[in-house]
Amino acid sequence: MSIVLVQVIVGGLLLGAVYALFSSGLTLVWGMMNVVNFAHGDFVMLGMYVAYVVYTLLGGGPLLGAPLATLVLATLGIVVYFGLIRDVMKGPMLAQILGTFGLALLLRYSVFWWFGANFLSLPGDLVGGTFDVFGIRIEASRLLAGIVALLVTFGLHLLLTRTTLGSRMLAVAEDSTAAQLMGIRPDSMQAIAWAIAAGATGLAGALIATFFYVVPTVGETLGIVAFVTVSLGGFGSVPGALIAGLLIGVIESLSGYLIGAVYKDMVVYALFLGFLWFRPQGLMGKT
């Protein structure tokens, strides 16, 4: 295997870890309350702009931007839950789709209006330059993003499976009436889930902002990536999202390298359709 190919795969894995991070937010909300957030990609976009603002206004790097973006988005998640989701959840499905779609437009075009449609970018050397590992060139910003995303996604999995809070959330997901009888408040648990899901997008956005293009419409592409990841990994499964995210990152960068950059999104969308067709329950999901 040529060294370039290895480099492409490593790059894909690092980006895929970030995909996994924001997709685990989508899968959490989806699995827990059967709500699909069509604005999920735009949450990530917002995280990127928070990081951009932190850099341009405060002069801070990811060390300041990432926690701040996480906090801002987590707050937004709670606001969105109480302001919109809690009510549309009970309504017809059209209301859910409309509500989150409207939210996506609202966020995307507020940013568009405020910052303009231009591509913005953070300086590439914000997180140290590039270094060589066995002849593979890795940008420090991508390495940082990949590792942090991997750790946080894993932490999220531990939170859901090893803590009382996690058990409570899973109880609500399983049967919210029964959970209520056990003294768990579904409302708070669901709000926490939204805070975690949105916080994850904020962190992911801040992490990729250092090497990705920052533009209001980026949420559309990232939103579809999240859907693909979730449908591949199975709805509600964080480990599934992790594996699927890494896989998609690799497939995307390999097809970009082997077939051409314009085709990499096409490959991902086609893969998604193929998956919905043959295995709607996902790679690791149960029927």
Added chain:
Amino acid sequence: MRRTFWLAIAIVLVVAYPWVFSTPFQQRLGALVLLYAIAASAWNIIGGYAGQVSVGHVVFFGCGAYAAMGAYTHFALSPLVGLPAGLVASVAIAAVIGVPTLRLSGHYFSMATIAVAELARLIVTNTDYLGAAVGLSGPTVPRNVFDLSFISALPYYYLFFAVLAVTLAITWWMTNSRMGFYLRAIRDSERAARSLGAPASRTKLYAYMLSAGLTSVAGALYAMMFGFVDPDSGLGLLISVKILIMAALGGAGLLFGPLVGAAILVPLEEISNSLLGGKGAGLTFVVYGAIIVLIARFQPGGILALINRLWAKRKTKQESKQGAADAS
């Protein structure tokens, strides 16, 4: 009787509109309202009546638009010739993507349609035959009336009105047919409809194909009026979203819902664009987004459903008053 009366008044108003509001801007606005009403009414068949929320209808819209412009660009034919070709192609595409995607329920169907639409946009953007990123144009100078290339918006206005009337007539006929009953049963509960013997898969597919064909007509008319189509105006996800939102704002699953939605949102967009200029582009969609969120939150049935409910309330109040008067 009463409904016929109101319908007649509405038709007179629509016919008279371009004479009362006769500036080019107002006539164009009227034509656009009718055009989007066609697309939204077509969406309503699958999205409103059948309850399958397609977010990829732009595929059919673009198919019609590209067929119309392709007929001129590649064969020097009138764009009108491309219209039936686009219609047939759209129905065929709907059949191909409908069979696998309509098996998916709820959100999964919506997501699959988004992916189909984005895939189509990417493919067209990279296909030179379809003009790639630049798109295709229609005749710059009309050769004869069949090119349907007019400077005034007035001919388009009445053309779109006629097509809208046909679309609504088809929808009305469908809702009163066996198919309409099946669709409503499927929307309320697919499992129950199936267990009672409604052929759910087939009915949904037919509705999808019908909806796709009518949407492609709207796309072809759009391209004829604007004289060109490119990946953004013909296949952008935003078009799908606009169509869906107009139908939902007015009232999904109601015959005149999409028309009401288009009559509210198109002027909103056009007027704010003309008032705010280029800067307004973003702001318009901020308002759009806010309206949609508010509808989803407070009035998921749409505006027409709200009006109908208020109307019914008034009626029962009157009737109860009448009843009280009779009793005394």
